[in-house]
Amino acid sequence: MAYTNRSFTTSIDVSPTATASASDLFQSGLSLSGAITETIKYSLAGSLAWYPQSGDVMLRGSLSGSFSMIKNLSVSASLGYLQAVPSSPTLSYQIGASYAFSSNASMAASTNLDNSTYISGSIKPFAESDDTLRFNFSGLNFTDPLNHQGGLYYTHNGPVAGMNVSRYLFQFLPVL
Secondary structure (H helix, E strand, O other): OEEEOOOOEEEOOOOOOOOOOOOOEEEEEEEEEEEOOOOEEEEEEEEEEEEOOOOEEEEEEEEEEEEOOOOOEEEEEEEEEEEEEOOOOEEEEEEEEEEEEEOOEEEEEEEOOOOOEEEEEEEOOOOOOOEEEEEEEEOOOOOOOOOEEEEEEEEEEOOOOEEEEEEEEEEEOOOO
16 A cells, blocks of 8 residues: 655554554556557546545546658647546546658647647757757747747756756736
8 A cells, every 4th residue: 555645655564553644645557558569659548545633535648649641741630538426527638740841850749629738949050069049939829929938948967067058038918
């Protein structure tokens, strides 16, 4: 049996006379992943958590898959399930794609088709270097083009030390 609280997670013996605190929980989970074919991969996960102090039960589940029928292009999708029993469950979903132009350049995008879109890219400007230039835009909302944020990042890894330079490009927030 696994016993979890905010400080640690470990397997321990719990005395039948022990009293649970508000942050204690008992949790169990199962995950399975594999490939149907060389180009189609899947992952299935689920968990059950019980908070003994309040008696609340939390159910979580996810199903995700990806396929790459075209060289260097991968398309993925995921479906999530969350339920605090006896409340109604919440379903979430996301689709995405990534493409590697070469071993030195790639781009990725994902969205939940509702209110969250994310685009990122990475390039090694010098073919055999340890330098990487990355960018991302998150929270893209096409109905309000000023409500998003982005970043630009440069990383250099050397034989002894590394350097990481980040620049927050912008963050536009809606005017209230």
